[in-house]
Amino acid sequence: MTLLDKDGVHVTAEGEVATVTLTNPARRNAQTPATWRALAEAGRVLPGLIRVVVLRAEGKSFSAGLDRRAFEPEGIEGELSFLDLARRTDAELDAAVAEYQQAFTWWRRPDLVSIAAVQGHAIGAGFQLALACDLRVCAHDVQFAMRETSLGLVPDLAGTHPLVGLVGYARALEICATGRFVHADEAERVGLANLVVDAAQLEGAVTDLAAALLASPRDAVIETKALLAGAGARSYDEQRAAERAAQARRLRDLAGLGE
Template sequence: MTTPADRPVPTSSPAAPGGPGTAPEEWEQAGVRLEVDGALATVTLCHPKRRNAQTPAMWRALAAVGSSLPGSVRVVLLRAEGVSFSAGLDRAMFTPEGIPGEPNFLSLAATSDEETDAVIAGFQEGFSWWRRPDVITVAAVQGHAVGAGFQLALACDLRVVADDVQFAMKETALGLVPDLTGTKPLVALVGYARALEICVTGRWVYAEEAVAGGLANLAVPAAELDAAARDLAGALLAAPRNAVIETKALLQGAVDRGYDEQRAAERAAQTRRMRDLAGLGD
């Protein structure tokens, strides 16, 4: 398979640390690199030799990236180096030895419900910020996107995939469930019945089905993936920021609102936009 994501990202400015004990150098050691170029931020999974297998350290880095984004950022592009977007969870977490310094599943299972819930909630923080209202996030996905990798792609608003993409949700086959925020967007995109079938069978979903079923916005030849994702990012940046934020909020809330509630939300949003354009906003 070709590896278009190995091409260098355009020059950018360094990002600020995400909080105590975190810094861009530590993020990169965990397999995450952040580059900011004006209104565009690029997050790269950068452990290609390990097929970007995910660890708690990577999840902490992803969470820190989200909290460190400058206010100027409007679009976040998520990409990965190597032949695979992410082969999923590092299997060392299933072994008695585990990953040094990290809880393995045996030790996590032995904690109280409250402790286990808190640990998993911490893991989820690396996945939950991608749908925040002030940015639009785009995942450029090639090769394998398995389990946690699939859920990270689902965390984004939009997905552009290479024609060699292979999505799969393998957690159920391991006796677990998808718990990294992937279940809600999967159901929203493909419906309950298809989502249930994909998760329980753990089967592969390829590019053609991903586009036809709503998992991906666009499929392109692998060599064109980065360019296609950046073209989409450029188109997203062309629209006025406040209008984009209002539109995203309207669409995100549409699933849970009734018809009349959505009509009212549209009126309120349009009133705010008109007043802002007329210079009458707060």
């Protein structure tokens, strides 16, 4: 079932799995504000029964990042040039970037598990989109890079928090400040990639992972995700208490005593 098809973003649902596909391979799935609006809308149109969301891209590249036309004086047709955006007030500029970030923030919703299937280039905004997901399955040809700092900018699409969480502050700083490529072997070693496979096996590996995620009861996965997502902000004793509370809810639910 097709849920959305606009501005280079195609969303389908089958059973408990939704698939969000970037569909502009001719431009290596370069992203524009229209792409971001469509990606934000993708999160809003998902049926309530969806448990797993797969993010994939057509062509050889996952996403080459921001469409550079956004920095040209004439900008992208129908969109405000970033050069013009820079001349807006602080409040207007902040609101614009906050709107762009909405495309990157819903992928870690507590009721979903999201998987990015990443091949080829995942640069800048493409890297941050892959980081937005809970899990990443990568082809051997993957090339991650955070090029914003090299261009005089900063990563501002909600990618810095998950990057530091995955690889630590020092490595995240080095990756961002140098803008270098992170290839598949390093991505797997440092925790950016959950799994690395041949490009021909990427779709099958993601399908298998989705099936494994669906094998456990939904509420148990939701509770476990919440426990793990909040662990970094809790003390050891607070985490133990959170585990006890979550387990009590699960036991009562299994015993038919839930609300």
